[in-house]
Amino acid sequence: MAVARTLGGIGRVTLGSMASIGRAALFMIRAVAAIFTPPFYVREFWHALLTIGYFSLPVVGLTALFTGAALALQIYAGGSRFQAESVVPSIVAIGMVRELGPVLGGLMVAARVASSVAAEIGTMKVTEQIDALVTLSTDPMRYLTAPRVLAATLTVPVLVAVGDIIGIFGGYLVGTGKLGFNASTYLQNTVTYLEFWDVGSGLVKGAVFGFLIALTGCYYGMNSGRGAQGVGRATKSAVVAASVLILAANYVLTEVFFAA
Amino acid sequence: MIELTDIHKSFGSKHVLRGVNLTVPTGTSTVIIGGSGTGKSVTLKCILGLVTPDQGEVRINGAPMTDDGREAFLERFGMLFQGAALFDSLPIWQNVAFRLLRGNLKRPKAEAREIAIEKLRRVGLTPDVANLFPAELSGGMQKRVGLARAIATDPQVIFFDEPTTGLDPIMAGVINDLIREIVTEMGATAMTITHDMSSVRAISDNVAMLHEGVIKWTGPIADLDQSGDPYVDQFIHGRATGPIAAVR
Ligand SMILES: Nc1ncnc2c1ncn2[C@@H]1O[C@H](COP(=O)(O)OP(=O)(O)O)[C@@H](O)[C@H]1O
Ligand SMILES: [Mg+2]
Numbered sequence: 172m173a174v175a176r177t178l179g180g181i182g183r184v185t186l187g188s189m190a191s192i193g194r195a196a197l198f199m200i201r202a203v204a205a206i207f208t209p210p211f212y213v214r215e216f217w218h219a220l221l222t223i224g225y226f227s228l229p230v231v232g233l234t235a236l237f238t239g240a241a242l243a244l245q246i247y248a249g250g251s252r253f254q255a256e257s258v259v260p261s262i263v264a265i266g267m268v269r270e271l272g273p274v275l276g277g278l279m280v281a282a283r284v285a286s287s288v289a290a291e292i293g294t295m296k297v298t299e300q301i302d303a304l305v306t307l308s309t310d311p312m313r314y315l316t317a318p319r320v321l322a323a324t325l326t327v328p329v330l331v332a333v334g335d336i337i338g339i340f341g342g343y344l345v346g347t348g349k350l351g352f353n354a355s356t357y358l359q360n361t362v363t364y365l366e367f368w369d370v371g372s373g374l375v376k377g378a379v380f381g382f383l384i385a386l387t388g389c390y391y392g393m394n395s396g397r398g399a400q401g402v403g404r405a406t407k408s409a410v411v412a413a414s415v416l417i418l419a420a421n422y423v424l425t426e427v428f429f430a431a
Numbered sequence: 432m433i434e435l436t437d438i439h440k441s442f443g444s445k446h447v448l449r450g451v452n453l454t455v456p457t458g459t460s461t462v463i464i465g466g467s468g469t470g471k472s473v474t475l476k477c478i479l480g481l482v483t484p485d486q487g488e489v490r491i492n493g494a495p496m497t498d499d500g501r502e503a504f505l506e507r508f509g510m511l512f513q514g515a516a517l518f519d520s521l522p523i524w525q526n527v528a529f530r531l532l533r534g535n536l537k538r539p540k541a542e543a544r545e546i547a548i549e550k551l552r553r554v555g556l557t558p559d560v561a562n563l564f565p566a567e568l569s570g571g572m573q574k575r576v577g578l579a580r581a582i583a584t585d586p587q588v589i590f591f592d593e594p595t596t597g598l599d600p601i602m603a604g605v606i607n608d609l610i611r612e613i614v615t616e617m618g619a620t621a622m623t624i625t626h627d628m629s630s631v632r633a634i635s636d637n638v639a640m641l642h643e644g645v646i647k648w649t650g651p652i653a654d655l656d657q658s659g660d661p662y663v664d665q666f667i668h669g670r671a672t673g674p675i676a677a678v679r
Binding site for chain 2: 210298299302308
C-alpha cells in the first residue's frame with residue numbers, strides 16, 4: 172500500500188515536471204516564431220534594447236572589473252608555485268573571455284533583467300493588461316515577448332564583450348600596479364596568446380544566456396499567479412530558473428566548444 | 432449574434448459556470464446581472480477565448496469560434512475591463528489610440544491623437560489628461576479612459592464590465608447615455624455587466640441573470656419587474672433575505 176502510494180507520488184511528480192518542461196518548450200517555440208513573423212513592434216524592441224542592454228552596462232562592468240582583478244591575484248598566487256608567474260596576463264584573458272565574463276555577466280543580467288521582466292509582465296497579467304492586448308488584436312507574444320527576447324539575445328553578447336575588456340583591464344591594473352608586471356609586456360602577453368575562438372565562444376555563450384534570461388522572465392511573467400503574491404513568486408522563480416539555466420547551458424556549451 | 436451553449440468552467444475545484452445558455456442578438460444591448468463572484472466576467476472571457484471553457488460552445492453569427500474567426504471578430508470589437516486594464520507604460524492618449532497607432536487600423540500620429548482626445552471628451556474627460564499616465568488618474572477616471580479605448584475604433588461589438596462602478600451618479604448617467612447611444616445610433620451589439628439597477632434600466636434591451644453558474648432568468652427589460660422569478664426580484668430590490676444566500 173505504502174509502496175503503491177510512493178510510486179504513485181513519484182509518477183505524479185514525474186508527469187507534472189514533464190508537463191512543465193513541455194509547456195516551457197512550447198513557449199520557447201512560440202517566442203522564436205514570434206520573433207521571425209510580422210507584425211514587428213520596433214518601438215518595443217528599441218525600448219528593450221535600452222532597458223536590457225544599455226542599463227545593464229554598469230553592473231556588468233563592475234562585476235568584470237573586480238573579477239578580473241581578483242583573477243590576477245589568484246593566478247599569480249597559483250602560478251608562483253610553479254615559477255610561472257608570467258602566465259598571469261594570458262590566463263586572466265582566457266579565463267575572463269571564455270568563462271567568467273559570460274557566466275558572471277550572464278548571472279548579473281539574470282538578476283537584473285529576468286526579475287524586472289517577470290515582474291512587469293506578471294503585473295500586466297494580473298491587472299488584465301495581457302487580456303486587454305488580446306482584445307486590441309495585439310498578440311502578447313509578439314508585442315511583449317519577442318522584443319525582449321531578441322533584444323537580450325543581441326545585447327548580452329555585447330555586454331559580455333565590454334565585460335571582457337573591462338575584466339582584462341582589471342587584471343592589468345592589479346598586474347601592473349601590484350604584481351610588478353611591465354605594462355607593455357602585460358598587454359602584449361594578453362593579445363598574443365588569446366585566440367579568436369576564445370572570445371567567440373564567450374560571445375556565443377552570451378547570446379544563449381541572453382535568450383534564456385528574457386525567455387524565462389517572460390515565461391514566468393505570463394504564467395504569473397493571481398495578486399501581488401503571484402507576481403512575487405513569478406519574479407523569484409524567474410531569477411532562480413534563469414540562473415540555473417545559465418549555469419547548465421554554460422556546461423553544455425563549454426563541452427560542445429572545447430571537449431577534445 | 433452571439434450564442435453561448437452549455438458553457439462550463441471550473442477553476443480547480445470551484446465550479447464557476449455550470450451550463451450557461453445565452454443568446455445576444457446583433458444590434459441589441461444585453462445586460463448581465465448577478466451577485467459578485469458568480470462568474471459574469473468569466474462568461475465574457477469565455478466568449479473571447481481569454482478563458483477556455485471546459486465544455487460548451489460559443490458561436491458568432493452561427494459559426495463556431497475558431498482562431499481565425501476570433502481574429503476577425505476582435506478586429507471590430509472593443510472591451511472595457513472591470514479594472515480598466517490600462518497599459519501603465521503608455522500615456523492616456525496612447526492607451527485610447529492603441530489600435531490607431533499599430534496594426535491594420537494604423538493612421539498618422541496626429542490624427543490618432545485627435546481621435547483619442549475626441550473619445551476622451553465623450554467619456555467626460557478633458558484634453559489635459561491626454562499626456563498623463565494611468566497611475567496619475569483616479570479609479571473612476573481610469574475606468575472612463577478604458578471606455579474611451581474600447582470605443583476608439585467604433586467597434587460593432589462591445590463588452591462593458593461594470594462600466595459605472597466607482598463613478599459618481601452624474602458621471603454614471605453620462606456613461607449610461609453613451610452606451611445607449613452607441614447601441615442605438617451605431618447599431619452596435621453590447622454586453623454589459625453591472626450591479627447598478629439604474630444602469631440596467633438605462634442601457635438594456637434584454638437582461639440575463641446569472642446565479643449558481645447558470646442563467647436563471649432572461650427576458651426583455653420591460654419584463655424585469657414582473658419576471659415572477661424570486662431570484663430576480665430579490666436581486667433588483669436588493670433584499671438581504673430570499674432564495675439568494677447573503678453569505679457566499
Ligand atoms: N483566472 C482565474 N483563476 C482562478 N479563479 C478564477 C479566475 N478567474 C475567476 N476566478 C474565480 O471565478 C469566480 C467568478 O469570477 P468573476 O467572473 O470575476 O466574478 P464576477 O461575477 O464578479 O465578475 C470567482 O470566484 C473567482 O475567484
Ligand atoms: Mg466581474
